[in-house]
Amino acid sequence: MRRLPYGPVRDGWRLTNYSLGLTYNDTELPDGTMESYWQEGPYYEFSQAEIEELETATATLYAMCMEAGDWMVQQCPRRTVEGRRQGYFAAVCTPSTCFLARIGIPEYAHEQIIRTWFDGDAETWTHYDKDPDMRLPMETPDFSPTVYGRFDLWYSGAGSTPRLLEFNAQTPTSLVEAAVIQWHWADQTNLTRHPWRQWNSIHDRLVGWEAGDGEPANPGAWRRNIDKLREARTRLPEKPKIFFAYETSERTGEDRMNVAYLMATAEEAGYPVELIAMSQIGWDVAGDRVLFVPGPGQESKAEPIDVIFMLYPWEWFWNEEGGKAFFRNMADPTKRGTVWIEPPYKAALLGNKALLPVLWKLFGDDPERGRYLLPAFFAESSKAATLTSYAKKPVWGREGGSVSLIRDGATLVENPSEYGADGRYVVQELCELPSFDGLEGTVHPVIGSWLIDGEPAGMGIREGLGVSGLVTRDSCNFVPHIIA
Known part of the structure; x- marks a missing residue:
């Protein structure tokens, strides 16, 4: 190169x-x-x-990302039939029990995130039957x-x-x-x-x-x-x-x-x-x-x-x-x-x-x-504190917005923007x-x-x-x- x-x-x-x-x-x-x-x-x-x-x-x-997606879905209580039976807008997920809630995704979106993730997989895909509060396995x-x-x-x-x-x-x-x-x-x-x-x-x-x-x-x-x-x-x-x-x-x-x-x-x-x-x-x-x-x-x-x-x-x-x-x-x-x-x-x-x-x-x-x-961690985790040189990135951000680069504890580059206002950040080794x-x-x-x-x-x-x-x-x- x-x-x-x-x-x-x-x-x-x-x-x-x-x-x-x-x-x-x-x-x-x-x-x-x-x-x-x-x-x-x-x-x-x-x-x-x-x-x-x-x-x-x-x-x-990409193959690793597919496995990571499976892991994230497994952290959502609404992945189970029992959880979904509690209703479309039921308060089932909390930041302490659900990965999707932890990163700020509203609960009403979780089911379709999970459903579209499993689309095409006959063994794991579930759907609505005539009762919209009930999900049953489907053959197609x-x-x-x-x-x-x-x-x-x-x-x-x-x-x-x-x-x-x-x-x-x-x-x-x-x-x-x-x-x-x-x-x-x-x-x-x-x-x-x-x-x-x-x-x-x-x-x-x-x-x-x-x-x-x-x-x-x-x-x-x-x-x-x-x-x-x-x-x-x-x-x-x-x-x-x-x-x-x-x-x-x-x-x-x-x-x-x-x-x-x-x-x-x-x-x-x-x-x-x-x-x-x-x-x-x-x-x-x-x-x-x-x-x-x-x-x-x-x-x-x-x-x-x-x-x-x-x-x-x-x-x-x-x-x-x-x-x-x-x-x-x-x-x-x-x-x-x-x-x-x-x-x-x-x-x-x-x-x-x-x-x-x-x-x-x-x-x-x-x-x-x-x-x-x-190496990457959520910014609030104890492992994040072990990094002295890292990139700090908002979970929800685009085009480098609100990304900061820290080298040996000192700020190297900052790019302020509207992203990251929710306080959700990750750090990645620089x-x-x-x-x-x-x-x-x-x-x-x-x-x-x-x-x-x-x-x-x-x-x-x-x-x-x-x-x-x-x-x-x-x-x-x-x-x-x-x-x-």
Whole structure:
């Protein structure tokens, strides 16, 4: 792994990137100056062995996360039939008896977190029968599709071991630049003769590819997931319409374009699609249905939503007014409730920093798998006090918000934000990002390792400048890579 600071600069690269979907390239800095988010010129070069190491680490970490999710579910009293029989809104869980309650997830959401976690597992899945307060084993499990996720990894190249920094399991962005922009950059610059110019099969794994040269066809994440969903929900048409929702208050256009790209891959896979705003998701009080409402006063044109992808944090959704209705809809015993992609468990079990101390608890002593982890603990625990150099992270946080880095007891970097107001934090042993020479100073890269349908699929690299760049935040740049 090495950083090449003086790579080729393509003629008209800004317009090329814009035409491919990178409409949010220019970032305004605090002093009012504009900076290019995409770095044209510098790039990273990896050996095939290094790529294989990253791929192995990604697959191993995901398998560990699946075991960690099982452990978390086991800590919730509502996982048992007896607990659930006490009613949908019963006060069964407390922070002292339930892991989900301890990290701040409202109890009414626990059942659907657990249900979607076990979807597809015939031995453990339970559901409502005609009495909504009774759950009985069923022979035909439901299915909750999950399409993508991204691990953020520390890695400095050959001789080092990738280490997990966090898992962006529900709402990862930088997908357009990782899947599309850097792929075209590698093709246009022709920097390598390697048969695989990049570790980057993100697009193909989403859309699928046809059989050739004796290889079996890969249907892709969309077709594979929707086919499984239709097996569980036989009333759905062969090509159910998939809505794609984004939050319009995000003004740069990044959320919109990441959602639009995913929508384009679903359409390429053969499904009818529609791009909507989160504010256009409505509720049919009489029918207990989730609706797409085109606009104010257009309730007569409302359309039921069977399947929707939502780039919006579940931890916001379940704390907002009306959240209970959407979770009750998910529990429809006739399986007519809306199917949400990504499902609630992606945020509750995997997409928050509480995952880190759970992984360390389960695998920290494992010489093979534990090497991909850093010691991590809840901030209030006695073990946390033994660390003198650590990263302090809010359980519910994004884009480096409210992350502090402490080295030998002294604060190295702080990034104040609104996150962490609930006082829930974890600490993780400090592992400062690697340092490389850039044109404007020292840069610090973090590896974004992508998963498509649970399988390693490619890499994007973000890098920050100087000491403040040791915390990767929304102002950090994207830099492409090749395989040497």
